Every structure is written in structure tokens, then in C-alpha cells.
């Protein structure tokens with residue numbers, strides 16, 4: 568409609584964007600027309616009916632049924648049109664097609680993770696095939712988040728202890744941003760991921776490869792770990808340069824001795840790191856609050872190993888602070 572879509576709205580890359588866009592353009596156009604009409608009439612009347620002499624009186628007006636009917640019925644009809652149109656499209660957006668591919672989404676402070684129905688595939692970017700409906704079943708592990716993909720025009724709250732559902736069918740291969748649009752704490756603005764839309768055969772290859780992070784085939788375990796450190800938002804609490812954040816720095820952590828809240832001293836080795844990631848509440852490091860979220864179910868064994876390899880690579884001589 569008038570090419571407004573491309574100017575006001577982000578790229579569209581799903582089969583249902585038209586629902587949102589057409590209605591948006593209609594309402595936008597309506598608002599523009601009424602804005603012009605109202606401003607024009609206001610200015611016109613201000614001149615036409617302004618007081619012409621000091622002795623002029625306002626003529627007595629008791630009402631005008633015809634006028635009142637016109638300004639009630641016309642907007643009333645327009646509202647009913649918007650409602651009916653919106654309701655029809657809302658239903659199409661709410662009800663996922665039966666044959667949709669189901670992927671589970673977990674929101675956590677401050678990262679998204681995606682669990683595939685195929686054994687063990689867990690990712691931080693949502694990888695989907697082009698031209699196939701995808702149904703996302705979403706839940707939060709902590710606070711309220713909201714899953715938003717502008718290019719698909721889908722947005723849905725992600726709530727703890729309850730599953731919410733949203734669906735889409737990507738129509739163009741490429742990468743599209745995922746945002747969290749419900750303020751969820753310090754790292755909210757860094758809660759970023761991408762939808763990677765692959766062609767059907769590329770997607771199948773990706774699944775067959777065990778769902779490596781897209782583009783990570785052939786990368787070393789340390790590199791994958793480094794990638795996960797960023798994508799799983801470890802960096803929002805753990806620095807790698809020795810500075811203490813919400814959690815202890817990773818610099819020189821591997822192989823060092825840590826004091827636990829229980830008073831025990833423990834050697835940071837592969838098993839301790841693994842345990843810290845899966846069950847962070849079990850051995851809390853002295854001097855830190857027990858706020859680390861569990862990554863159980865959001866990282867598979869391969870990914871945990873990659874993180875361990877990455878931590879090992881950041882040096883073993885700890886700069887104490």
C-alpha cells in the first residue's frame with residue numbers, strides 16, 4: 568500500500584507479515600487523513616468564526632442531531648472494520664498450522680536458547696528451514712521476557728511456569744534479529760540472538776551435523792567455547808580480564824583454588840566447572856551471591872566441554888583481586 572511498508576516497517580521475511588503490515592498501513596493512513604482533516608477544519612473555523620467586533624455575541628446553539636450522528640456513526644463504522652480485520656488476522660497469527668516444526672525456547676537472564684526435537688541439539692541462535700511453519704513453545708527460567716522478531720512481526724511474552732506459543736513461516740533465507748522486549752534486568756539490552764533461515768537442504772545438513780552453531784563447522788572447541796561465553800551471556804557476570812563482576816573472573820580460574828561458602832577449598836578442574844554450570848547452587852564461591860542461573864538443558868555435553876576448553880585457554884595464573 569503506497570510503498571509505506573518499506574519505509575515505516577522493517578524487512579519482511581515471513582508469510583504472515585502482511586497481516587500486521589496491511590492493517591498497520593490502513594490505520595496509519597486513516598490517522599493521517601483525519602489529522603489533516605481536523606487541523607484543516609480547526610484553522611478554517613478559527614478564521615471563519617472569529618469575533619469580528621467587541622459587541623458580537625455567540626449565537627445560541629442547543630444541539631445538532633444530524634452532526635452528532637455523523638461524527639458517531641462514521642468513526643463507529645471505522646472501528647468495527649478495524650476490529651473485524653484485526654480479529655481475523657489475530658486468529659491466523661495465534662493458531663499454528665498442524666504440521667509445524669516444534670522448537671522449544673528458553674528465556675533466561677540474559678540469553679535465549681533453543682532446544683530441537685532432535686536429540687541433544689541446543690543452540691543460542693534459532694536455526695530454521697525456509698518455507699516451513701515453525702511453532703515455538705516458550706518458557707522463562709526466571710523473570711518475564713518477551714520474544715520479538717521484527718522481520719517476522721511476531722512478539723510474545725515469555726513467562727516463568729507457563730508455556731506460551733508463537734509461530735511463523737520464514738520466506739527468505741538470511742539472518743534476522745531477535746530482541747527481548749520486556750525489561751528484565753541489567754543485561755536486558757544484550758539479550759540478543761538471531762534467527763538463521765536456511766534453505767530446506769541446508770537445514771537438513773545442519774541437523775545431520777548435530778546442529779553445530781551455524782557457521783561453526785570445523786572450528787576448534789576453544790573457539791566454540793568463546794562463542795558460547797558471549798552467546799550464553801556468561802560475560803554479563805564473568806569477565807576474562809581479572810575484574811570481578813557479579814561472578815568471579817574467568818582469568819586464571821582454571822587450576823586455581825577457590826574458597827566456597829561452605830568453608831571448603833576446591834580445585835577448579837573440569838568436573839568443578841561442569842558442576843558449576845549445571846548446578847550452580849551446589850558449590851557457591853565465597854564472597855559471591857548465589858545468582859548464577861542453571862544451564863541444565865540449555866547446553867549439551869559438547870558445549871559444556873567447549874566452555875571448559877575455553878576457560879582453560881584463558882590462562883592459569885590468577886591475578887587476585
Ligand SMILES: [Cu+2]
Nearest residue numbers: 712747751758
Ligand atoms: Cu529478557
